[in-house]
Amino acid sequence: MPLAPLSVLLAALLGWGFLDGLFGPDEVEAPTAPALEKAVDARLRTDAARLHPATADLYGDRELLWADARSRAALARLLDAAPADGVSAREVHADAVPALRRALADAEREWEALDGQARDTLADPRPARLAALDLAITDGLVRFGDALRGRRTDPRRLYTHSWFPTVRDSSGAAFDALAQAVGRSDVRAVARALDALRPPHAGYRRLRARLDALQGDLAPVPDGADLAPGERSVRVPHLRDRLTAWGYLAADTLDAWGRPDAYVFDDSLAAVLGRFEAANGLDRDSVLDDSATDALNADLAPLRRTLALNLERWRWLPDDLGDHFVWVNLPAFELRVLQRDSSASPGDEYAERLRMPVNIGNAQTAGWTTPVITDSVHTVEFQPAWYVPRSLAAANVFPMAVRDSLALWRAGFEVYQNGAAVDSRLVPWDSVSVGQFRFVQRPGPSNPLGRVKFLMHNPYAILIHDTNKRYTFDDGAGSSMSSGCVQAGAPDVLAEYLLTTVNGWEPGQARAAWQRGPRRGVRLDRPFLSQFTYFTAWAEADGALRVYSDPYGYDERLAKALGLGPAATTDDDPEPAS
Numbered sequence: 009m010p011l012a013p014l015s016v017l018l019a020a021l022l023g024w025g026f027l028d029g030l031f032g033p034d035e036v037e038a039p040t041a042p043a044l045e046k047a048v049d050a051r052l053r054t055d056a057a058r059l060h061p062a063t064a065d066l067y068g069d070r071e072l073l074w075a076d077a078r079s080r081a082a083l084a085r086l087l088d089a090a091p092a093d094g095v096s097a098r099e100v101h102a103d104a105v106p107a108l109r110r111a112l113a114d115a116e117r118e119w120e121a122l123d124g125q126a127r128d129t130l131a132d133p134r135p136a137r138l139a140a141l142d143l144a145i146t147d148g149l150v151r152f153g154d155a156l157r158g159r160r161t162d163p164r165r166l167y168t169h170s171w172f173p174t175v176r177d178s179s180g181a182a183f184d185a186l187a188q189a190v191g192r193s194d195v196r197a198v199a200r201a202l203d204a205l206r207p208p209h210a211g212y213r214r215l216r217a218r219l220d221a222l223q224g225d226l227a228p229v230p231d232g233a234d235l236a237p238g239e240r241s242v243r244v245p246h247l248r249d250r251l252t253a254w255g256y257l258a259a260d261t262l263d264a265w266g267r268p269d270a271y272v273f274d275d276s277l278a279a280v281l282g283r284f285e286a287a288n289g290l291d292r293d294s295v296l297d298d299s300a301t302d303a304l305n306a307d308l309a310p311l312r313r314t315l316a317l318n319l320e321r322w323r324w325l326p327d328d329l330g331d332h333f334v335w336v337n338l339p340a341f342e343l344r345v346l347q348r349d350s351s352a353s354p355g356d357e358y359a360e361r362l363r364m365p366v367n368i369g370n371a372q373t374a375g376w377t378t379p380v381i382t383d384s385v386h387t388v389e390f391q392p393a394w395y396v397p398r399s400l401a402a403a404n405v406f407p408m409a410v411r412d413s414l415a416l417w418r419a420g421f422e423v424y425q426n427g428a429a430v431d432s433r434l435v436p437w438d439s440v441s442v443g444q445f446r447f448v449q450r451p452g453p454s455n456p457l458g459r460v461k462f463l464m465h466n467p468y469a470i471l472i473h474d475t476n477k478r479y480t481f482d483d484g485a486g487s488s489m490s491s492g493c494v495q496a497g498a499p500d501v502l503a504e505y506l507l508t509t510v511n512g513w514e515p516g517q518a519r520a521a522w523q524r525g526p527r528r529g530v531r532l533d534r535p536f537l538s539q540f541t542y543f544t545a546w547a548e549a550d551g552a553l554r555v556y557s558d559p560y561g562y563d564e565r566l567a568k569a570l571g572l573g574p575a576a577t578t579d580d581d582p583e584p585a586s
Contacts, residue, residue: 036120036127039135045070047135051143060154062183063147066191072142073193080109080145082195086202087148092220093206094316095155096571100148108141146190149198153186156205158323161569163380167562171542172381173324177205209329210356212322214547218255219315226253228305235296237278240271247296248277250304254311256280258551313572314555317563318545320570325541326382332509333537334385334472334502336494338368338378339544339556341486343472343496345505356549362505365486365497367475371560375399376492379470380542384535387463388503388518391527394449394457397469398442400491406442413437420450451527456491459522460499462506463529464538468492472538474499474522488559494540506536 039047048070056064066073074080087102097103115133122130154160163171177183182205189197206212229246248264251257257280264270278294286292288303329335331348343366349359369378396405408415409432416423416432423432424446435445449455458474475495480487486497496502500522507513510532521528544563546554558564 039132039138041071043132043135044072044138047139048072048142050136051139055143055147059143059147060150062150062187063143066146066150066187067143072138073190074142074145075138075193079193079195080141083145083149083198084109086199087145087152089220090152090155091223092216093156094216094219094319095152099155099160100152101144102148105141105144105148108137108144112137112141149186149190149202153183153202153205156202156323157183158320160320161566163324166565166569167380170377170379170560171324172379174326174382176207176323176325176327207322207325208327209322209325210358210549211547212319214549214551215315215319215322215545218547218553219312219319222253222308222312222315226250226308229296229301231298231301234298235273237273237275237294239273241273242271243296244271244273244277247273247281247304251277251280251284253308254284254304255553255555256284311555313567314545314563316572317566317570318543320566321541321543325539329539330537333539336366336368336472336538336540337546337556338380338540338542339559340546340554341365341368341488343494343502345502362498362501364501365481365484366472367480367486367490367495367497368488368559369490369492370488373403373491376490377560378490378492378494378540379466379468381466381468381470381540382538383464383466383470383540384537385462385464385472385506385532386535387529387531388506389461389463389527389529390503390521391451391459391525392455392457392461392473393451393527394455396447396449401445401447402442405447406437406445409435409437416447419454420452422448422450424448451525458495458499459525460503462496462499462502465535470494470540472496472499472502506532510534510536 048067052059052064052067052070074083084102084105087100087105088097090100090102091097112134115137119127119132119134157177158173158175163173182201186198186201186205189201206216226249227246229250230243232241232243235241235243245264245267248257252264273296281296281300282292282294284304285294285300290299290303329346333346335344335346336342337344343362343364344360345362346358347361348357351359370376405416405421408419413435414433421432423430423435425444430445451459453476456476458476458478461471461473464471470493472494473496475490480489480495481497486495500519503522504513504515504518507518507530508515511530512533542560542562544556544558546556548554
């Protein structure tokens with residue numbers, strides 16, 4: 009009888025499952041190496057057409073690269089961050105990895121729940137799911153690295169004769185470092201290699217931070233009664249968040265909800281709202297009314313796309329922009345001179361020495377768009393003659409002569425045939441062809457180069473110059489109205505800067521040459537680097553986001569090549585956010 013209570017207790021413990029660990033299923037063994045190798049091989053053959061060419065090379069011995077669950081989790085987080093770089097989750101399989109991880113976990117639980125006899129008779133599902141997850145992570149990392157070095161599309165083919173990029177990582181060393189880190193199954197080295205593939209520029213980091221802040225959902229500004237400056241409302245923090253998202257407040261603005269004045273619609277915030285209203289075609293009354301609320305709550309997806317497109321353009325620039333250079337952003341109609349400086353604004357490696365508006369090439373005329381190119385200024389020429397390119401001679405100069413045989417003489421053109429000067433007044437222009445002649449316009453008020461030009465090395469006759477139509481800058485802004493060159497809004501200031509900085513001229517000497525001549529070419533003591541760029545979104549060092557119009561329609565072409573949707577829209581001449 010004394011054993012009865014013990015047997016009852018054991019039965020109860022078994023019934024309640026407390027002794028499952030002692031009497032439950034056999035210990036589960038990990039999948040065997042041959043089974044895993046077979047699964048990897050099968051997956052490689054199944055996915056061969058979809059994998060990046062470098063992925064299969066990493067599985068030469070058909071072994072898993074990410075057998076450890078912690079490594080897989082860490083790498084999944086790396087892939088989840090791809091949209092902050094403007095690379096979609098789909099491109100790097102970040103959208104598929106969570107489902108593959110869940111499928112593996114399900115297979116592991118189901119396999120563990122089986123007894124030993126069942127495991128001996130059933131096929132183990134774990135190797136196939138481990139292989140699928142392993143290859144998805146590896147292929148995602150390889151594709152992410154390729155995207156970060158700017159290989160998703162070729163701008164030379166996308167913008168034929170208009171874009172001349174610098175090929176980053178041309179030796180492939182940075183990408184090879186990523187592949188080697190993946191091959192070693194070294195998670196930390198993979199993270200470092202991906203970061204090394206990103207452009208090293210502060211402008212890229214700032215724009216990336218802006219895009220990262222737009223990931224996920226942002227609460228809308230709630231509806232409510234019209235809110236005027238000086239009033240208080242729970243809508244104000246939502247307003248700050250939305251203005252920050254749209255780029256009208258700095259990305260590092262103090263937390264909208266944690267501010268001491270979080271609910272006060274103060275005058276400074278009202279002024280920012282006024283700028284937003286003006287840029288969106290609304291009455292600039294700085295009142296948070298229904299129309300302003302609707303505009304603030306508009307879909308942010310087009311802005312995300314625009315930022316992603318411009319991150320891609322950063323990846324087409326050289327890693328080293330130089331220590332001192334001219335920077336022209338064509339959509340901004342703006343020229344800056346930047347110099348590397350340790351005392352530059354926080355978050356930037358360059359100090360701005362000059363800024364001026366520019367006119368760029370006309371998009372409506374074939375062949376007149378200003379190209380994106382890295383080059384350098386080698387000569388400053390005062391009171392220049394204009395050696396008319398053949399395309400412009402055919403389009404402009406020759407038709408002018410046909411209409412009026414005295415027109416070229418009055419405008420100061422010299423005409424050459426077979427290298428010899430001819431009198432333009434005596435040429436029967438209606439019975440000759442343009443190809444027989446060369447045209448040179450002497451310095452003077454009709455010369456479109458104005459009083460100074462800045463010669464560059466490129467073979468496309470693209471340069472920076474003055475213009476005889478100074479009135480085009482009367483409003484302080486530039487436009488797209490040149491025949492391809494960049495027309496500087498303050499060419500005398502640019503000449504003064506280059507010649508005093510590079511050649512050591514006395515202050516005022518270059519301006520005097522610009523004003524009074526004579527005609528003179530001055531070779532710079534060293535070439536001065538120039539970058540003609542194309543950014544429709546730009547994050548300033550002070551946190552402001554500026555979104556510009558797309559004068560050449562380049563955003564749409566790039567978006568199509570990358571499989572993205574509609575871009576952010578701006579007015580023809582929007583007021584930049586600040």
